[in-house]
Amino acid sequence: MPYDPQRTRQAILDAAVEEFSAHGLAGARVGRIAARAKVNKERLYGNFGSKEELFDIVLARELARLAEALPLTDDQAADLPAYALAVHDYHRDHPHFIRLVHWEGLERGSAVAAGHPERAAHYRSRVEALARAQGRGDLPAGVAPAQLLYGIFAMAVWWAAVPQLTMMITGNADEGERRRALAAMAARLAQREERSGRPG
Template identity: 35%
Template sequence: MSWNTEATRRKLLEAATAQFADVGLAGARVDAISREAGVNKERIYQYFGDKAGLFAAVLAAEVEHLLDGISVTGSGADAMGHVAGALHDSAAAHPHLARLLAWESLELSEPVSAERRAAGCAAMVASLAEALPQHDRTHVAELVLSLISLALADRCLPHVATLVAPGSTASSRRAAVVAQARALAAVGG
């Protein structure tokens, strides 16, 4: 019987994504990941080297694509609102993403896939800079960081979100993120 390497890797990555999102690199256990995946833990070492290699693979697979599929349409406040809404939707569709980004920042001294991710961020900044010609590129880069923060805040800080805005719903939060992003477009830089 031949071994389906890709299916095994996918099972391990899925189980590890959940484990790392919940407890981070330090808290995750190889035994728990392999048990959840239904795969011998030796496969983790064979495919990823060690737990840190598996964490890096999860981050690369998940957070590397934060801005993928998000395009800038329109100009000015419309463009900012569109990007913010798309980021919020992406975070809602991938609820583990914000936690993985937080764990990466807490536990690693360098970001995973930094070169590729920086290129994606630079492309987003360039596209948004075209839509916001009144702002210089440095200010637009700060705006993109603010958009990402707005879109991920309630996912990364759910307890704070509950305390500050207890009646907030997914649709009201999305509307607030879009409105705040639109307002940011008017702020000079």
């Protein structure tokens, strides 16, 4: 079979996602990635340079997939419970992403992330959608839109990120109960304060 550079690159990236999400950057082994992708290490290095560069490319690719799967349009921004459930379901079905960013935080600490401007732009567009929803009166303005987005992600993703802690706190809550609770909490965040109508 003739050499197909695109297929080879894809195989390496797919193998690297598995390796990095399981072992982190320091624990990952290029030899295992190459073996899983059925290429030699020299071809891997030729395509991606160092292990660190490959890790950064994997993160960028997975964030692009997340961005495509979880857009936040103006209409969606007005329905926080539905968006929170979409975030929850994506991370439940793709647990490797949260593992990758956990490894990044553990191993790189507070250093500015590789590709920070592009990665930040992904979230900034969603913050802007929430800000527009607040401006239209679809969402309360008491919480800054960036903090609101952070809160939605924290609530929606934490169940998948720390399953043991989740079990300790919530016991044997099933998937349906978790989703109902998440929707209720997101709805509370989206609830505008009612004016009393009483004179001040």
